[in-house]
Amino acid sequence: xxxxxxxxxxxxxxxxxxxxxxxxxxxxxxxxxxxxxxxxxxxxxxxxxxxxxxxxxxxxxxxxxxxxxxxxxxxxxxxxxxxxxxxxxxxxxxxxxxxxxxxxxxxxxxxxxxxxxxxxxxxxxxxxxxxxxxxxxxxxxxxxxxxxxxxxxxxxxxxxxxxxxxxxxxxxxxxxxxxxxxxxxxxxxxxxxxxxxxxxxxxxxxxxxxxxxx
Numbered sequence: 001x002x003x004x005x006x007x008x009x010x011x012x013x014x015x016x017x018x019x020x021x022x023x024x025x026x027x028x029x030x031x032x033x034x035x036x037x038x039x040x041x042x043x044x045x046x047x048x049x050x051x052x053x054x055x056x057x058x059x060x061x062x063x064x065x066x067x068x069x070x071x072x073x074x075x076x077x078x079x080x081x082x083x084x085x086x087x088x089x090x091x092x093x094x095x096x097x098x099x100x101x102x103x104x105x106x107x108x109x110x111x112x113x114x115x116x117x118x119x120x121x122x123x124x125x126x127x128x129x130x131x132x133x134x135x136x137x138x139x140x141x142x143x144x145x146x147x148x149x150x151x152x153x154x155x156x157x158x159x160x161x162x163x164x165x166x167x168x169x170x171x172x173x174x175x176x177x178x179x180x181x182x183x184x185x186x187x188x189x190x191x192x193x194x195x196x197x198x199x200x201x202x203x204x205x206x207x208x209x210x211x212x213x214x
Contacts, residue, residue: 028098034063036073050114062096068087068089078154081163083125092111108148123166124166126163136181137206143162150162150197151163171211174212179210181206
């Protein structure tokens with residue numbers, strides 16, 4: 001599967017990676033490979049890693065799909081938090097990319113379409129490590145703009161993780177609350193069945209529109 005587009009500023013060339021791309025992944029992501037993954041060669045043989053060389057010889061972005069029924073730390077953490085507790089579907093690992101990589105939103109949209117092809121009507125999740133600050137806010141905005149819905153903010157190891165879903169959307173006919181991404185009340189609202197698909201910005205940073213799930 002290949003998608004290639006070009007603008008005046010960027011070339012986008014997302015593709016399912018194979019075993020020949022293993023060294024490129026380690027150059028991009030470091031000695032541990034992609035976040036939360038194990039047995040990278042097996043994932044590559046299964047066609048479970050998506051990457052983008054962006055028209056060059058060096059890999060610029062990559063992420064993998066992991067089964068929610070598996071024993072990866074990521075799947076176990078999500079199921080323990082009540083996300084995908086039935087074990088069905090798949091989860092997209094955090095996007096690993098170079099600092100100058102621009103088409104994050106298009107990569108994520110491509111990844112969602114790829115995930116839907118692989119797991120049919122099963123649930124699709126995506127995750128993003130969260131640290132207060134502009135970098136997390138910008139990435140969260142890209143995930144939401146790609147069509148994902150923020151469903152949870154959960155503790156994982158010594159940090160926290162934003163959890164997005166592709167299969168649910170908040171009810172727009174219900175009253176909305178507006179909370180900053182760094183608001184201490186946000187995790188409690190998400191736990192109570194609220195989610196966020198829309199966002200904006202004010203002087204204090206990223207402002208989410210949080211609505212009850214239908």
